[in-house]
Amino acid sequence: MSEPLKTVLVVAVALIDTDGRVLIAQRPEGKQLAGLWEFPGGKVDPGERPEQALIRELKEELGIDVNEACLAPFVFTSHAYESFHLLMPLYLCRRWSGVVQAHEHSALKWVRPNQLSDYPMPPADEPLVAWLRDLL
Secondary structure, X not given: OOOOOEEEEEXXXXXXXXXXXXXXXXXXXXXXXXXXXXXXXXXXXXXXXXXXXXXXXXXXXXXXEOOHHXXXXXXXXXXXXOOEEEEEEEEEEOOOEOOOOOOOOOEEEEEOHHHHHHOOOOOOOHHHHHHHHHHO
């Protein structure tokens, strides 16, 4: 019998601009799943709440400040990769301060919800596209 997969908690956000577009970020070379497009976010550290982790990650990855009150829990995805199981809540955010910049990704794009499926994404992110398309 194989060992059970470790569950990893990762938090992500759909940043939505005033035109109703969603921000996606391209994973950089050298990282697992390089070149694929994802929703910004990252791992939740031990003892950290998901909202705290997301605020920290958005500052590190995009250089923006987000108030916890502006993060709305939306939907989650659960996906078994080969070496771990990913549990990823997705939050919606329409308000932040600062200018979005790629600090850790090779590119950023603002995309209309009905065009998100045109961008190759990691398997865990793909199911989130339909939810966003239906909401927005």
